[in-house]
Amino acid sequence: xxxxxxxxxxxxxxxxxxxxxxxxxxxxxxxxxxxxxxxxxxxxxxxxxxxxxxxxxxxxxxxxxxxxxxxxxxxxxxxxxxxxxxxxxxxxxxxxxxxxxxxxxxxxxxxxxxxxxxxxxxxxxxxxxxxxxxxxxxxxxxxxxxxxxxxxxxxxxxxxxxxxxxxxxxxxxxxxxxxxxxxxxxxxxxxxxxxxxxxxxxxxxxxxxxxxxxxxxxxxxxxxxxxxxxxxxxxxxxxxxxxxxxxxxxxxxxxxxxxxxxxxxxxxxxxxxxxxxxxxxxxxxxxxxxxxxxxxxxx
Amino acid sequence: xxxxxxxxxxxxxxxxxxxxxxxxxxxxxxxxxxxxxxxxxxxxxxxxxxxxxxxxxxxxxxxxxxxxxxxxxxxxxxxxxxxxxxxxxxxxxxxxxxxxxxxxxxxxxxxxxxxxxxxxxxxxxxxxxxxxxxxxxxxxxxxxxxxxxxxxxxxxxxxxxxxxxxxxxxxxxxxxxxxxxxxxxxxxxxxxxxxxxxxxxxxxxxxxxxxxxxxxxxxxxxxxxxxxxxxxxxxxxxxxxxxxxxxxxxxxxxxxxxxxxxxxxxxxxxxxxxxxxxxxxxxxxxxxxxxxxxxxxxxxxxxxxxxxxxxxxxxxxx
Numbered sequence: 040x041x042x043x044x045x046x047x048x049x050x051x052x053x054x055x056x057x058x059x060x061x062x063x064x065x066x067x068x069x070x071x072x073x074x075x076x077x078x079x080x081x082x083x084x085x086x087x088x089x090x091x092x093x094x095x096x097x098x099x100x101x102x103x104x105x106x107x108x109x110x111x112x113x114x115x116x117x118x119x120x121x122x123x124x125x126x127x128x129x130x131x132x133x134x135x136x137x138x139x140x141x142x143x144x145x146x147x148x149x150x151x152x153x154x155x156x157x158x159x160x161x162x163x164x165x166x167x168x169x170x171x172x173x174x175x176x177x178x179x180x181x182x183x184x185x186x187x188x189x190x191x192x193x194x195x196x197x198x199x200x201x202x203x204x205x206x207x208x209x210x211x212x213x214x215x216x217x218x219x220x221x222x223x224x225x226x227x228x229x230x231x232x233x234x235x236x237x238x239x240x241x242x243x244x245x246x247x248x249x250x251x252x253x254x255x256x257x258x259x260x261x262x263x264x265x266x267x268x269x270x271x272x273x274x275x276x277x278x279x280x281x282x283x284x285x286x287x288x289x290x291x292x293x294x295x296x297x298x299x300x301x302x303x304x305x306x307x308x309x310x311x312x313x314x315x316x317x318x319x320x321x322x323x324x325x326x327x328x329x330x331x332x333x334x335x336x337x338x
Numbered sequence: 339x340x341x342x343x344x345x346x347x348x349x350x351x352x353x354x355x356x357x358x359x360x361x362x363x364x365x366x367x368x369x370x371x372x373x374x375x376x377x378x379x380x381x382x383x384x385x386x387x388x389x390x391x392x393x394x395x396x397x398x399x400x401x402x403x404x405x406x407x408x409x410x411x412x413x414x415x416x417x418x419x420x421x422x423x424x425x426x427x428x429x430x431x432x433x434x435x436x437x438x439x440x441x442x443x444x445x446x447x448x449x450x451x452x453x454x455x456x457x458x459x460x461x462x463x464x465x466x467x468x469x470x471x472x473x474x475x476x477x478x479x480x481x482x483x484x485x486x487x488x489x490x491x492x493x494x495x496x497x498x499x500x501x502x503x504x505x506x507x508x509x510x511x512x513x514x515x516x517x518x519x520x521x522x523x524x525x526x527x528x529x530x531x532x533x534x535x536x537x538x539x540x541x542x543x544x545x546x547x548x549x550x551x552x553x554x555x556x557x558x559x560x561x562x563x564x565x566x567x568x569x570x571x572x573x574x575x576x577x578x579x580x581x582x583x584x585x586x587x588x589x590x591x592x593x594x595x596x597x598x599x600x601x602x603x604x605x606x607x608x609x610x611x612x613x614x615x616x617x618x619x620x621x622x623x624x625x626x627x628x629x630x631x632x633x634x635x636x637x638x639x640x641x642x643x644x645x646x647x648x649x650x651x652x653x654x655x656x
Binding site: 042043051129133136139141144333 | 383421424426484
């Protein structure tokens with residue numbers, strides 16, 4: 040059943056268009072920055088964007104920061120919101136269940152599909168933005184800025200024209216947010232960590248959208264409903280008066296993945312972020328299952 | 339094959355299905371008749387485990403539903419209201435996907451079964467277009483193909499002739515009779531009386547959620563034991579047949595008699611000028627209209643002012 044659902048996902052144009060758009064945004068931003076050499080000053084704009092002119096290899100992190108607030112959650116919400124409601128509206132849900140596909144099995148297959156889509160989107164963004172960063176913004180030519188001089192610039196110079204492989208040269212150092220250098224291996228680890236964290240962050244949205252998808256027959260309603268929950272959460276996160284509930288909001292720790300780029304990794308918020316997403320995923324999946332398993336299918 | 343006992347489904351205040359006790363036997367071509375809104379679709383969905391009953395019990399292919407519906411469903415082909423398919427995929431791709439869904443579609447035979455089902459419904463050759471481009475009739479055929487792709491023992495078809503042209507309706511009928519001859523039990527719902535009377539061997543009639551009639555079609559259509567007589571001298575006829583006249587409307591009389599020939603001889607012997615004499619045989623329409631209540635106008639035929647007297651079959655159902 041999971042294979043069938045993945046096949047259905049892969050044969051929808053929407054899947055590829057949305058992944059394409061998610062990857063296109065960082066590309067467009069990179070082109071603007073490369074042409075104008077105007078990166079936002081440190082502390083402003085999207086995370087890491089101020090540093091990418093200095094080091095193209097950091098661009099995956101900047102790209103993830105760009106797509107995280109809107110593009111990625113929208114795409115995930117659309118896919119998850121469509122999962123059950125779309126089949127219900129199209130009438131195919133009753134035929135699947137009469138095949139028979141167990142209701143729990145169908146829900147699990149849909150969940151796996153949504154997770155796959157999220158992972159796919161995050162990987163696509165990371166890979167394309169790494170290529171973008173290295174090719175368009177160039178590898179860490181700016182090691183000269185701020186960090187230990189001489190040797191580094193020298194080490195990088197030969198790789199500058201060498202394309203993506205340049206970044207893999209041992210000894211190329213990237214500066215962490217804490218100011219200390221990161222080795223390439225460390226950088227890879229931390230990008231992977233950030234990808235995992237962002238994927239998990241999206242699962243909260245996915246669970247909410249999947250739950251709504253079992254309640255309504257409108258795929259649009261389910262997607263927009265889960266996005267409304269996110270927007271509401273974002274507003275409360277910035278509201279001082281709502282401090283009491285902030286630790287429990289789904290978007291509260293969304294930006295904690297940045298802490299992967301500190302030296303050493305600042306785990307506190309990352310752990311909390313994983314924890315709160317796990318709670319949302321468990322609660323909403325349980326609710327989705329309870330509702331779907333007992334629901335009269337009348338569409 | 340299908341047995342329900344006092345099956346009831348309530349949606350909020352509305353009782354969609356009330357105390358229905360269906361009995362579909364192996365080899366039947368069972369037609370569930372009822373006007374739109376009489377609960378046919380809800381009943382069909384309950385049989386397939388899509389809608390949960392409020393009370394009562396269901397057994398399909400010997401399995402209790404919904405508890406063990408997943409054991410019965412692999413041997414059931416179903417068409418539930420309109421057919422549905424993924425519009426961006428071809429008919430063939432849709433069948434393959436649907437067959438791959440769930441644990442019971444054997445992969446090794448899939449291609450052959452899909453080909454066979456498409457062939458059976460007359461879609462072979464035009465199945466590669468996306469379903470988006472299909473006509474309503476083609477979608478209906480594809481829906482039927484989806485029901486047939488696992489070679490089921492039992493077909494549960496909700497309004498299977500919807501959207502078909504007269505040719506398509508006849509093809510469908512021939513196909514279902516052929517499948518039935520090869521051992522498939524057919525259960526279908528319809529609001530089209532002629533369809534059911536041409537196809538089915540056994541019927542049930544739903545009216546406002548109640549099963550008001552269930553019997554063999556042949557039994558229901560037996561001569562009624564009444565003879566319709568038209569004569570220029572109804573007075574004399576009535577006098578001759580004193581006590582046997584059930585109804586009189588001008589020159590037309592309804593007479594109780596199991597033997598039209600003897601009745602005719604008697605009338606002629608008494609000098610009654612008989613213009614016409616016909617043994618009454620009930621049409622399915624008569625049968626259905628006689629047992630359905632207020633909703634019967636939805637069949638497109640006005641309910642008769644005076645219902646026919648009950649027959650033994652109706653006694654059984656009530």
